Amino acid sequence: xxxxxxxxxxxxxxxxxxxxxxxxxxxxxxxxxxxxxxxxxxxxxxxxxxxxxxxxxxxxxxxxxxxxxxxxxxxxxxxxxxxxxxxxxxxxxxxxxxxxxxxxxxxxxxxxxxxxxxxxxxxxxxxxxxxxxxxxxxxxxxxxxxxxxxxxxxxxxxxxxxxxxxxxxxxxxxxxxxxxxxxxxxxxxxxxxxxxxxxxxxxxxxxxxxxxxxxxxxxxxxxxxxxxxxxxxxxxxxxxxxxxxxxxxxxxxxxxxxxxxxxxxxxxxxxxxxxxxxxxxxxxxxxxxxxxxxxxxxxxxxxxxxxxxxxxxxxxxxxxxxxxxxxxxxxxxxxxxxxxxxxxxxxxxxxxxxxxxxxxxxxxxxxxxxxxxxxxxxxxxxxxxxxxxxxxxxxxxxxxxxxxxxxxxxxxxxxxxxxxxxxxxxxxxxxxxxxxxxxxxxxxxxxxxxxxxxxxxxxxxxxxxxxxxxxxxxxxxxxxxxxxxxxxxxxxxxxxxxxxxxxxxxxxxxxxxxxxxxxxxxxxxxxxxxxxxxxxxxxxxxxxxxxxxxxxxxxxxxxxxxxxxxxxxxxxxxxxxxxxxxxxxxxxxxxxxxxxxxxxxxxxxxxxxxxxxxxxxxxxxxxxxxxxxxxxxxxxxxxxxxxxxxxxxxxxxxxxxxxxxxxxxxxxxxxxxxxxxxxxxxxxxxxxxxxx
Numbered sequence: 157x158x159x160x161x162x163x164x165x166x167x168x169x170x171x172x173x174x175x176x177x178x179x180x181x182x183x184x185x186x187x188x189x190x191x192x193x194x195x196x197x198x199x200x201x202x203x204x205x206x207x208x209x210x211x212x213x214x215x216x217x218x219x220x221x222x223x224x225x226x227x228x229x230x231x232x233x234x235x236x237x238x239x240x241x242x243x244x245x246x247x248x249x250x251x252x253x254x255x256x257x258x259x260x261x262x263x264x265x266x267x268x269x270x271x272x273x274x275x276x277x278x279x280x281x282x283x284x285x286x287x288x289x290x291x292x293x294x295x296x297x298x299x300x301x302x303x304x305x306x307x308x309x310x311x312x313x314x315x316x317x318x319x320x321x322x323x324x325x326x327x328x329x330x331x332x333x334x335x336x337x338x339x340x341x342x343x344x345x346x347x348x349x350x351x352x353x354x355x356x357x358x359x360x361x362x363x364x365x366x367x368x369x370x371x372x373x374x375x376x377x378x379x380x381x382x383x384x385x386x387x388x389x390x391x392x393x394x395x396x397x398x399x400x401x402x403x404x405x406x407x408x409x410x411x412x413x414x415x416x417x418x419x420x421x422x423x424x425x426x427x428x429x430x431x432x433x434x435x436x437x438x439x440x441x442x443x444x445x446x447x448x449x450x451x452x453x454x455x456x457x458x459x460x461x462x463x464x465x466x467x468x469x470x471x472x473x474x475x476x477x478x479x480x481x482x483x484x485x486x487x488x489x490x491x492x493x494x495x496x497x498x499x500x501x502x503x504x505x506x507x508x509x510x511x512x513x514x515x516x517x518x519x520x521x522x523x524x525x526x527x528x529x530x531x532x533x534x535x536x537x538x539x540x541x542x543x544x545x546x547x548x549x550x551x552x553x554x555x556x557x558x559x560x561x562x563x564x565x566x567x568x569x570x571x572x573x574x575x576x577x578x579x580x581x582x583x584x585x586x587x588x589x590x591x592x593x594x595x596x597x598x599x600x601x602x603x604x605x606x607x608x609x610x611x612x613x614x615x616x617x618x619x620x621x622x623x624x625x626x627x628x629x630x631x632x633x634x635x636x637x638x639x640x641x642x643x644x645x646x647x648x649x650x651x652x653x654x655x656x657x658x659x660x661x662x663x664x665x666x667x668x669x670x671x672x673x674x675x676x677x678x679x680x681x682x683x684x685x686x687x688x689x690x691x692x693x694x695x696x697x698x699x700x701x702x703x704x705x706x707x708x709x710x711x712x713x714x715x716x717x718x719x720x721x722x723x724x725x726x727x728x729x730x731x732x733x734x735x736x737x738x739x740x741x742x743x744x745x746x747x748x749x750x751x752x753x754x755x756x757x758x759x760x761x762x763x764x765x766x767x768x769x770x771x772x773x774x775x776x777x778x779x780x781x782x783x784x785x786x787x788x789x790x791x792x793x794x795x796x797x798x799x800x801x802x803x804x805x806x807x808x809x810x811x812x813x814x815x816x817x818x819x820x821x822x823x824x825x826x827x828x829x830x831x832x833x834x835x836x837x838x839x840x841x842x843x844x845x846x847x848x
Contacts (some may be wrong), residue, residue, distance in 0.1 A: 521641055537586070607641065
């Protein structure tokens with residue numbers, strides 16, 4: 157009888173106890189593991205990984221142990237005895253650095269009697285419910301996992317559902333301070349638990365275990381390895397670093413043009429104006445309503461003459477009374493429930509106005525993707541639109557029961573996390589074929605590998621509260637550590653900010669400051685109309701009519717002059733500052749396209765050797781600027797711990813500060829920002845002239 161280990165080309169294969177495990181090199185310093193009960197491993201329905209370059213691993217095989225090494229990382233496997241267990245032997249795996257032998261990550265069994273570190277519970281469909289468990293390590297810091305909204309800069313101690321939802325974006329990749337990066341290469345819904353006594357990844361339904369792990373000398377090395385394995389980002393077009401104007405919603409072509417002209421009349425910077433939802437006829441017809449948008453091509457042309465880009469919102473939803481519905485249903489282009497009913501969400505639509513039963517087109521069906529894109533091409537691209545807001549692209553199922561969703565590739569629990577990736581991929585392909593070289597996609601969700609498309613992730617429909625504002629800083633940093641450098645948030649928050657509420661006005665200014673020092677700067681939100689009282693004892697706004705009618709009609713004004721002369725003066729200074737920052741940002745995005753290092757970075761990522769203090773709500777914008785947003789109402793002073801390795805300059809006063817704890821005044825419009833002393837000569841003029 158031969159042993160359980162053998163070499164298969166450049167892969168190490170283990171067959172033991174009815175399970176097959178396959179480990180192979182997948183890019184420099186990285187390994188990919190797949191496992192499944194039976195004689196063969198399985199591919200996931202959608203993989204984030206690109207085909208790897210050829211590698212020459214070192215593989216050693218013995219009777220009870222084996223090892224595969226690729227660059228900086230090695231997997232060590234052995235058949236471990238479990239006294240007292242019903243099945244006394246099992247293969248266990250750990251990953252080590254090849255240069256030092258230091259353990260990076262290891263599987264761990266919770267009890268000698270089970271379950272195994274890799275637990276497969278069979279489902280009727282031929283898939284499995286899967287748990288994979290690993291050891292926990294003291295003092296480990298974890299970043300990434302997409303865009304969680306818990307507000308914690310360190311994932312350690314958190315439990316996160318792997319389910320795409322509005323504001324909550326799943327990219328199942330984490331960077332560890334221990335020197336490894338880990339991609340759960342599985343689009344299934346599930347959980348990721350990073351407890352102090354163990355780490356567990358769970359898939360609700362999957363054909364098999366599939367993950368990728370890499371070792372690096374620094375967090376930057378790890379992130380670059382992940383980017384190389386899942387796709388390098390394109391270069392952000394220059395216009396996108398400017399200021400974007402948006403609100404819920406501009407109802408007509410004339411309204412959009414009036415706003416754009418007013419920006420130009422006032423001499424205020426504006427790079428893009430965004431047309432939010434309900435510009436369509438019906439959901440699923442994917443064309444402008446000619447009654448309100450009589451000349452879309454003329455709109456694009458006039459805005460272009462003002463040097464303003466145009467973006468329009470498109471949803472992947474289809475109404476039952478849309479002209480496309482019957483044909484899409486009959487061809488199998490729609491998501492269905494497992495019982496075959498093609499209606500998975502209730503949401504307002506425009507014609508007739510009111511709540512409808514809607515479904516989503518099936519992005520897992522390539523024919524459906526082609527059909528959808530052809531409608532978009534005819535309805536929008538042919539009119540000159542090449543920048544699209546891909547809203548509600550999670551897809552936003554209500555209620556969120558993915559196991560009751562049927563796609564062209566199988567049950568929703570097995571793959572729904574990848575929906576936004578496939579949705580955006582067809583836009584990227586179509587825009588490239590159309591020659592739209594500077595196009596971007598503003599997406600509410602994405603998945604692993606999403607950075608290889610022109611995808612700007614935004615943090616969704618967050619509330620206009622200080623708590624939500626604070627959470628967006630951590631959300632942006634985790635997105636960056638998940639490979640997403642093109643990132644933004646709704647300045648001011650989305651829900652129920654009242655222009656006459658002094659508390660909201662202060663919050664809006666502080667959020668605007670954060671927007672100026674974010675990768676993408678975009679003002680958006682559904683502002684409470686001025687006639688609605690802002691102080692209600694019940695704690696909820698009483699609009700005086702059904703909420704959906706307010707929500708789908710229009711919110712209050714949201715242009716920078718809408719908040720009176722005092723705030724306009726502050727916003728004007730901040731917009732001027734953003735314009736002066738744009739050359740610096742252009743360099744950061746060029747570096748991101750070349751290296752995968754995002755513009756927005758956690759302090760511990762930027763200064764791994766300096767013991768940078770995380771969890772401060774502060775971050776690096778590029779290599780030179782440390783930004784400490786003011787996130788408390790009424791605060792006019794802010795403390796921060798400056799990382800070692802450099803002296804720092806307070807940009808508003810020019811004062812030199814040494815590393816360590818410091819404080820700075822934080823008047824409205826001037827958040828604490830510090831520049832590395834070495835870079836100050838190059839950036840001094842950006843801040844010296846920003847007051848106008």
